[in-house]
Amino acid sequence: MTDADLTGTGAADGDAAARRVVDSVWRIESAQIVATLTKLTGDLGLAEDLAQEALLEALEQWPRDGVPRNPGAWLTMVAKRRAIDGWRRRAALDERYRSLARDLEQASDLDWEPIGDDVLRLVFTACHPVLSRESQVALTLRVVSGLTTPEIARMLLVPVPTVQARITRAKKTLAAANVHFEAPDPAEWPRRLSAVLGVVYLLFTEGYAATSGPNWIRADLANEALRLGRRLVALVPREPEAHALVALMEFQASRFAARVAPDGSAILLADQHRERWDRAQIVRGTAALSRADALGRGRGAYALQAAIAQCHSVAPSVAATDWEQIVILYEALGRIAPNPVVELNRAIAVSMATGPATALRIVDGLTDDASLRGSHLIPSVRGELLARLGRVEEARSELRTAAHLAANDREREVLLRKVADLPQ
Template sequence: MQAATHAATHKAIAAVWRIESARIVAVVARMTRDIGVAEELAQDALIAALEHWPRDGVPDNPGAWLTTVAKRRALDHLRRDKLQADKLEQVGHDLQAQEALVVPDFVDALDAARADQIGDDLLRLIFTACHPVLSADARVALTLKLLGGLSTQEIARAFLVPEPTIAQRIVRAKRTLGDAGVAFELPQGEALAERLASVLEVVYLVFNEGYTATAGDDWMRPELVQEALRLGRMLTGLAPAEPEAWGLIALMELQASRAAARVDDAGRPVLLADQDRGRWDRLLIRRGLAALERAAALGGADGFYALQAGIAACHARAAQAAQTDWAGIAALYGRLAQLAPSPVVELNRAVAVGMAEGPAAALVLVDRLQDDKALRNYQWLPSVRADLLGKLGRHAEAQAEWLRAAGMAGNGAERTLLLARAAQAAAQG
C-alpha cells in the first residue's frame, strides 16, 4: 500500500514539475542572473519534493511549494558566494520580500503582482535564452529545455538530429550565457526585433510538443499548448506591428481549436479526417482567423507562420472534411516550400496533392523523399506512404510501412494508432 502511495506521489511530482519547472527557473534566474545556476537550484527544489512529499503528502499548492524552496535555495546561494555582493545589492528589494516568505499564499500574491506583460519572468527567460551571443540552434534548444521542461531526447526528436548534438548545444549555451554575463531582462528597440524571430520559433516548437507529444503515453500535453498560446499572445502585445507574431498566434489558435476532437473518450488519437468538427472550439477559430487577417493587413500574408496559418484556416473553414480546399492547401504548401525549403513541408504538400489529385500523384512525391537523411527517423514519412499505398490497394506494402512507422514512434498513443492501422491493412489484404 505504501509503495503504491509513493508511486502515485512520484507521478504527481513529475506532472507538477512538467508544468511548473519553467516558471521556477525563470523566477530564480531573475534573482541569480544566471540561467545555469537557476536550473540547478530548481532541480534542488525538485529533489526536496521527492524527499518530503512521499512522507508529508502533496501540498495544496505544489507549484508554490517548489517555487518557495527554489527561492530559498537561491538566497542561500547568493549569501554563500561573497563574489555575488553586487548581485545581492541589485536584487535587494526582492530579497527583503523573500525573507517574509512563510506561506504559499504569499508566493501567489508576489507572482500575481509580477504577472504583467512587461514584468513576466517567463518571457524574460525566453529572451535571455535567445540572446544573440548564442547560435540560432543553441537558442532554440536551450529555451525548449527551460520553457517546456523537455528532455534532451524530446528536443532531439523535434529537431530530427542526434541526441548528443542537442546535449552539447544546451551545455555550451548555458556556459556561454554565464561567461558573457547576459542580463536577465527584456530587450528594447532594435534588439527586440533582432531576437523576436528566434523567440517565435521556440514558442511554436513548444506548441508542437504540446500538440503532438514526441514521447510518453499521451497524445497531447495540454499545459504546453496553453503555455505557448499565452506566450504567443504576449508577443503580439510586445510587438503589435510584427506580422509574424500575429501569424504565429493565428496558427496556434487555429490548431488548438481542434484539441477536444483530437482524442476519443479513451484518450486515443483521432486523425483530422475522422474528427467531429462540432467539437472544434469556434472561439479559438474566430481568434485565429482574426489574427491571420491582422498579419495580412501588416503585409505578412506570405510569412512563414502566416502561410501555415492559412493552411490551418482552410481546414477551419470546412464544415466537413469533404469540403476541404485541398488544391488551395497544396498551393500554400508550394509557397511555403519556396520560402523555407524543407523535406517535412514537401511531405505535407504531398499529402495535400494526394487529396486533390489522387494517391498515385502523391506517391511519386513521397518516394522522392525516401532517401532524405533528415526524414530517416521521421515516422510520418512511412505513415503517409502507407496511407497512399492502402488507397491504391497495395495493402501488404501498406502494412509493412505502418509497422515501420510504429517502430519509429516515441509516443505510446501514436504507436498504438499506427499498429492499429497496420492491423487494418493486414485485414484488407
C-alpha cells in the same frame, strides 16, 4: 500477505504517487519556477540547478510529509532558500544579496503567484544574439517547456547528442558573456524575435501532437505557447508573423476537443465531429490572420501555415476541403521555408487533390533525407498511400515499421489500427 508486506507496498505506492505529482508539477510549472529563479539570481544555469535540487528535496519529503497545498510555490521557495544559503556561504556578500535574503526570509508560499511576463522575458534572454539560432532554440525549449533532451531532438530532427551539446554550449556562452536576466531594450527585439517566434511555435507543436509519451495532445504546452504568443503580439503589434503565429495556434487549438476520445485515443481528422470544433477560436484565428495581412508585408511561414489551417477550419468535411488551395500554400511554404516535413505534408495534400500516385513519388524523393532517418513519418505516409493504391502487403510492412518507430503511444495505436483495418 503479512502486515510488513502491506506496509512496504503502501510506501512504494506513496513514493510512486509523489513522483507522479512532482513530474506533473515540473511539466506544468517548470518555466515559471526557472524564470523566477533566473530573475532572482541573474544566472540561468544556477537557476536550473536550484530548481533540480528543489525537485530532489520534494522526492524525499513529499512521500513522508504529504504533497503541499501549493506544490509550485513549495518548489519555488525551497529553491530560493537554497540560493540564500549559497550566498551566505560566500566570503563576501554585497548589500544587494543581503537585502534579497532578508526579504525572501519573510516571504511565504502565499506570496507566490503564477508568472506572466517573466516567462516571456526568459524566452528573450535565452534567445540572446550571442548564441547561434540552433542553440537559442534548443536552450529555450529546455528551460521554458521542461521538455526532455530526446523530445527536443525529435522535434528538431537532430540526434540527441547534438541537442545536449547545443544546450551545454549555450549555457557556457551566456555565462561567459555575463548575460543577465532582463528584458532587452526594444531596439534589441528584432534581433531576437525570429528565435522567440520559433520557440513558441515548436512549443505549441509539441503540445498539439506530442512526439512521445502516453498522450496524443499535451494541452499544458499548447496553452502556454498560445498565452506566450498573445503576450508577444501585445509586445510587437506591428510584426505580422507574430499575429500569424497566434492565428495558426488558434486554428489548431480549436480542434482539441474533437481530436481525443474519452479513453484518450486519437481521433483523426476524417473521423472528427466538426461541431465540437471551437468556433470562437476559429473566429479569433481569422481575425489574427487578417491583422497579419493588413500590415501589408506579404505572408511569411507562419501566415502560410495559418492559411492552411484556416482551410481545414472552414471546410464542412474532408471531402469538401479546398485541397488544391492547400497544395498551393504548401508549395509557397516550401519555397520560403524548405523543410522535409513541409514536403511530406504537401504530399498528403497532393494525394487528396490529385491522387496517391503523384504523392507517393514526392514521398519516395524524401527517403534519403538524413533528418528523417529513424522517424516514423515517412513509413507512415508511405503506408497510407500504398494502401490507397491497393498495394496492401507493402502498406502493411510500412505501417508496421512506422508503428515500431513511433515514440508516442497514441500514434502507435493509430498505426497499428490502420494495419488491422487492411484487407487480408
